[in-house]
Amino acid sequence: MFDAGKLAQVIDLHQKSYGLLKWVGDALESGSLNFERVHSSLSFSEAAQDWIERNFESLPTVTRPAKEEIAPFAHLFASYLTTSFDLVAQPNRRFVSSYLNCGCAFCTTMVSAKHLRVKQPNKKAQGNAHRIKELYLASLGESLGKSYSHMLLETLLSTPELWEDIALATYACELLRRSEFASQGEGILVLWREIAWDKKGKIKKGFALSLPHILQAEANLREKFVAEE
Numbered sequence: 001m002f003d004a005g006k007l008a009q010v011i012d013l014h015q016k017s018y019g020l021l022k023w024v025g026d027a028l029e030s031g032s033l034n035f036e037r038v039h040s041s042l043s044f045s046e047a048a049q050d051w052i053e054r055n056f057e058s059l060p061t062v063t064r065p066a067k068e069e070i071a072p073f074a075h076l077f078a079s080y081l082t083t084s085f086d087l088v089a090q091p092n093r094r095f096v097s098s099y100l101n102c103g104c105a106f107c108t109t110m111v112s113a114k115h116l117r118v119k120q121p122n123k124k125a126q127g128n129a130h131r132i133k134e135l136y137l138a139s140l141g142e143s144l145g146k147s148y149s150h151m152l153l154e155t156l157l158s159t160p161e162l163w164e165d166i167a168l169a170t171y172a173c174e175l176l177r178r179s180e181f182a183s184q185g186e187g188i189l190v191l192w193r194e195i196a197w198d199k200k201g202k203i204k205k206g207f208a209l210s211l212p213h214i215l216q217a218e219a220n221l222r223e224k225f226v227a228e229e
Protein backbone atom coordinates (compact mmCIF):
# COMPACT_ATOMS: atom_id res chain seq x y z
CA MET A 1 0.00 0.00 0.00
CA PHE A 2 1.10 3.53 -0.70
CA ASP A 3 2.72 5.54 2.05
CA ALA A 4 0.69 8.77 1.69
CA GLY A 5 3.44 10.98 3.17
CA LYS A 6 6.12 9.64 0.86
CA LEU A 7 3.80 9.85 -2.13
CA ALA A 8 2.93 13.49 -1.34
CA GLN A 9 6.66 14.22 -1.27
CA VAL A 10 7.41 12.67 -4.68
CA ILE A 11 4.37 14.34 -6.27
CA ASP A 12 5.80 17.65 -5.09
CA LEU A 13 9.29 16.79 -6.40
CA HIS A 14 7.81 15.65 -9.71
CA GLN A 15 6.07 19.00 -10.09
CA LYS A 16 9.28 20.82 -9.21
CA SER A 17 11.32 18.89 -11.76
CA TYR A 18 8.97 20.10 -14.53
CA GLY A 19 9.37 23.62 -13.23
CA LEU A 20 13.14 23.32 -13.06
CA LEU A 21 13.57 22.32 -16.70
CA LYS A 22 11.35 25.20 -17.81
CA TRP A 23 13.24 27.64 -15.67
CA VAL A 24 16.66 26.42 -16.83
CA GLY A 25 15.68 27.16 -20.43
CA ASP A 26 15.18 30.83 -19.55
CA ALA A 27 17.98 31.11 -17.02
CA LEU A 28 20.60 30.00 -19.56
CA GLU A 29 20.22 33.37 -21.26
CA SER A 30 21.15 35.20 -18.08
CA GLY A 31 24.43 33.28 -17.72
CA SER A 32 23.96 32.70 -14.00
CA LEU A 33 24.15 28.89 -14.06
CA ASN A 34 27.29 27.01 -13.22
CA PHE A 35 28.53 24.29 -15.62
CA GLU A 36 32.13 24.38 -14.45
CA ARG A 37 32.44 20.91 -12.98
CA VAL A 38 33.34 18.02 -15.30
CA HIS A 39 31.24 14.88 -14.76
CA SER A 40 33.00 12.38 -16.99
CA SER A 41 33.06 9.59 -14.42
CA LEU A 42 29.52 10.14 -13.14
CA SER A 43 26.24 8.59 -14.24
CA PHE A 44 23.47 10.79 -15.63
CA SER A 45 21.65 11.05 -12.29
CA GLU A 46 24.89 11.56 -10.32
CA ALA A 47 25.76 14.43 -12.66
CA ALA A 48 22.23 15.80 -12.10
CA GLN A 49 22.72 15.66 -8.34
CA ASP A 50 26.10 17.38 -8.51
CA TRP A 51 24.74 20.12 -10.77
CA ILE A 52 21.70 20.73 -8.54
CA GLU A 53 23.94 20.93 -5.45
CA ARG A 54 26.29 23.43 -7.15
CA ASN A 55 23.46 25.60 -8.43
CA PHE A 56 21.16 25.15 -5.45
CA GLU A 57 21.23 28.76 -4.25
CA SER A 58 20.47 30.06 -7.75
CA LEU A 59 17.35 27.92 -8.24
CA PRO A 60 13.99 29.56 -7.56
CA THR A 61 12.33 28.15 -4.44
CA VAL A 62 9.30 26.86 -6.40
CA THR A 63 11.50 24.53 -8.45
CA ARG A 64 13.91 23.57 -5.68
CA PRO A 65 13.71 20.64 -3.25
CA ALA A 66 14.57 20.90 0.43
CA LYS A 67 18.31 20.27 0.93
CA GLU A 68 17.71 16.80 2.34
CA GLU A 69 15.58 15.93 -0.71
CA ILE A 70 18.26 16.65 -3.31
CA ALA A 71 19.09 12.97 -3.93
CA PRO A 72 15.52 11.77 -4.69
CA PHE A 73 14.87 15.00 -6.61
CA ALA A 74 17.97 14.47 -8.77
CA HIS A 75 16.85 10.91 -9.54
CA LEU A 76 13.38 12.08 -10.59
CA PHE A 77 14.74 14.98 -12.61
CA ALA A 78 17.24 12.75 -14.41
CA SER A 79 14.56 10.16 -15.08
CA TYR A 80 12.18 12.82 -16.39
CA LEU A 81 14.82 14.02 -18.86
CA THR A 82 15.88 10.60 -20.10
CA THR A 83 12.39 9.13 -20.47
CA SER A 84 10.64 12.18 -21.95
CA PHE A 85 13.13 13.62 -24.38
CA ASP A 86 15.50 12.56 -27.10
CA LEU A 87 18.79 13.61 -25.60
CA VAL A 88 20.75 15.93 -27.81
CA ALA A 89 24.13 14.77 -29.00
CA GLN A 90 25.12 18.19 -30.30
CA PRO A 91 24.26 21.10 -28.04
CA ASN A 92 23.31 24.49 -29.30
CA ARG A 93 26.65 25.94 -30.42
CA ARG A 94 25.87 29.42 -29.20
CA PHE A 95 26.05 28.25 -25.60
CA VAL A 96 28.96 25.90 -25.86
CA SER A 97 31.79 28.39 -25.63
CA SER A 98 30.21 30.41 -22.84
CA TYR A 99 28.93 27.50 -20.76
CA LEU A 100 29.96 24.03 -21.44
CA ASN A 101 33.03 22.91 -19.65
CA CYS A 102 31.60 19.43 -19.29
CA GLY A 103 30.52 17.31 -22.22
CA CYS A 104 28.49 14.79 -20.21
CA ALA A 105 24.99 13.85 -21.36
CA PHE A 106 23.37 15.65 -18.44
CA CYS A 107 25.13 19.01 -18.94
CA THR A 108 24.63 18.80 -22.71
CA THR A 109 20.93 18.21 -22.17
CA MET A 110 20.61 21.10 -19.73
CA VAL A 111 22.35 23.51 -22.05
CA SER A 112 19.90 22.43 -24.77
CA ALA A 113 16.87 22.79 -22.47
CA LYS A 114 14.97 24.97 -24.91
CA HIS A 115 15.56 22.67 -27.84
CA LEU A 116 14.70 19.25 -26.45
CA ARG A 117 12.49 17.07 -28.61
CA VAL A 118 9.71 15.17 -26.88
CA LYS A 119 10.03 11.43 -27.39
CA GLN A 120 7.32 9.56 -29.23
CA PRO A 121 6.66 6.24 -27.49
CA ASN A 122 6.83 3.29 -29.89
CA LYS A 123 5.27 -0.16 -29.78
CA LYS A 124 7.96 -1.43 -27.44
CA ALA A 125 7.08 1.36 -25.02
CA GLN A 126 3.42 0.28 -25.13
CA GLY A 127 4.43 -3.26 -24.25
CA ASN A 128 6.66 -1.94 -21.51
CA ALA A 129 3.76 0.07 -20.05
CA HIS A 130 1.58 -3.06 -20.01
CA ARG A 131 4.32 -4.98 -18.23
CA ILE A 132 4.77 -2.27 -15.57
CA LYS A 133 1.03 -2.25 -14.90
CA GLU A 134 1.06 -6.01 -14.53
CA LEU A 135 3.96 -5.81 -12.06
CA TYR A 136 2.14 -3.16 -10.07
CA LEU A 137 -1.06 -5.23 -9.88
CA ALA A 138 0.89 -8.34 -8.90
CA SER A 139 2.61 -6.45 -6.08
CA LEU A 140 -0.69 -4.96 -4.92
CA GLY A 141 -2.17 -8.46 -4.87
CA GLU A 142 0.83 -9.73 -2.91
CA SER A 143 0.49 -6.92 -0.38
CA LEU A 144 -2.98 -8.30 0.34
CA GLY A 145 -1.33 -11.52 1.40
CA LYS A 146 -2.41 -13.62 -1.54
CA SER A 147 -0.96 -14.63 -4.83
CA TYR A 148 -3.42 -13.97 -7.64
CA SER A 149 -3.38 -15.75 -10.95
CA HIS A 150 -1.90 -14.21 -14.06
CA MET A 151 -5.34 -14.63 -15.62
CA LEU A 152 -6.96 -12.41 -12.99
CA LEU A 153 -4.31 -9.72 -13.54
CA GLU A 154 -4.99 -9.82 -17.28
CA THR A 155 -8.74 -9.63 -16.66
CA LEU A 156 -8.28 -6.52 -14.54
CA LEU A 157 -5.97 -5.02 -17.16
CA SER A 158 -8.58 -5.51 -19.85
CA THR A 159 -11.47 -4.04 -17.85
CA PRO A 160 -12.07 -0.55 -19.33
CA GLU A 161 -13.50 0.99 -16.16
CA LEU A 162 -10.26 0.14 -14.35
CA TRP A 163 -7.88 1.53 -16.96
CA GLU A 164 -7.58 4.95 -15.43
CA ASP A 165 -7.12 3.64 -11.88
CA ILE A 166 -4.49 1.15 -13.02
CA ALA A 167 -2.56 3.72 -15.07
CA LEU A 168 -2.65 6.29 -12.27
CA ALA A 169 -1.67 3.93 -9.45
CA THR A 170 1.08 2.37 -11.58
CA TYR A 171 2.45 5.79 -12.47
CA ALA A 172 2.51 6.72 -8.77
CA CYS A 173 4.25 3.47 -7.90
CA GLU A 174 6.88 4.15 -10.57
CA LEU A 175 7.31 7.69 -9.33
CA LEU A 176 8.25 6.34 -5.91
CA ARG A 177 10.63 3.88 -7.50
CA ARG A 178 12.18 6.45 -9.81
CA SER A 179 13.00 8.68 -6.84
CA GLU A 180 15.45 5.96 -5.78
CA PHE A 181 16.45 3.96 -8.83
CA ALA A 182 16.85 4.26 -12.56
CA SER A 183 13.84 4.60 -14.81
CA GLN A 184 11.87 1.72 -16.31
CA GLY A 185 12.18 3.28 -19.75
CA GLU A 186 9.61 4.70 -22.06
CA GLY A 187 6.67 2.79 -20.63
CA ILE A 188 6.47 5.67 -18.16
CA LEU A 189 5.83 8.05 -21.01
CA VAL A 190 2.92 5.89 -22.16
CA LEU A 191 1.46 5.86 -18.64
CA TRP A 192 1.82 9.62 -18.35
CA ARG A 193 -0.10 10.14 -21.57
CA GLU A 194 -2.82 7.77 -20.43
CA ILE A 195 -3.41 9.75 -17.25
CA ALA A 196 -2.58 13.32 -18.24
CA TRP A 197 -3.59 13.62 -21.89
CA ASP A 198 -7.02 14.01 -23.44
CA LYS A 199 -8.20 12.10 -26.49
CA LYS A 200 -6.87 14.77 -28.81
CA GLY A 201 -3.33 14.20 -27.59
CA LYS A 202 -3.10 17.38 -25.49
CA ILE A 203 -2.42 17.63 -21.77
CA LYS A 204 -5.74 17.90 -19.90
CA LYS A 205 -6.40 21.48 -18.86
CA GLY A 206 -5.10 22.11 -15.34
CA PHE A 207 -3.93 18.51 -14.93
CA ALA A 208 -1.83 17.79 -11.87
CA LEU A 209 -1.12 14.55 -10.05
CA SER A 210 -3.44 14.38 -7.08
CA LEU A 211 -2.68 12.44 -3.92
CA PRO A 212 -6.38 11.76 -3.07
CA HIS A 213 -7.03 10.50 -6.62
CA ILE A 214 -4.07 8.14 -6.47
CA LEU A 215 -5.06 6.77 -3.06
CA GLN A 216 -8.63 6.32 -4.33
CA ALA A 217 -7.37 4.48 -7.42
CA GLU A 218 -5.39 2.11 -5.22
CA ALA A 219 -8.39 1.56 -2.92
CA ASN A 220 -10.62 0.77 -5.93
CA LEU A 221 -8.13 -1.80 -7.21
CA ARG A 222 -7.72 -3.34 -3.77
CA GLU A 223 -11.47 -3.80 -3.61
CA LYS A 224 -11.42 -5.64 -6.92
CA PHE A 225 -8.85 -8.09 -5.56
CA VAL A 226 -10.78 -8.62 -2.34
CA ALA A 227 -13.97 -9.26 -4.33
CA GLU A 228 -12.17 -12.17 -6.04
CA GLU A 229 -11.54 -14.05 -2.83
Ligand SMILES: [Zn+2]
Nearest residue numbers: 039102104107
Ligand atom coordinates in the same frame (compact mmCIF):
# COMPACT_ATOMS: atom_id res chain seq x y z
ZN1 LIG B 1 28.35 17.32 -16.80
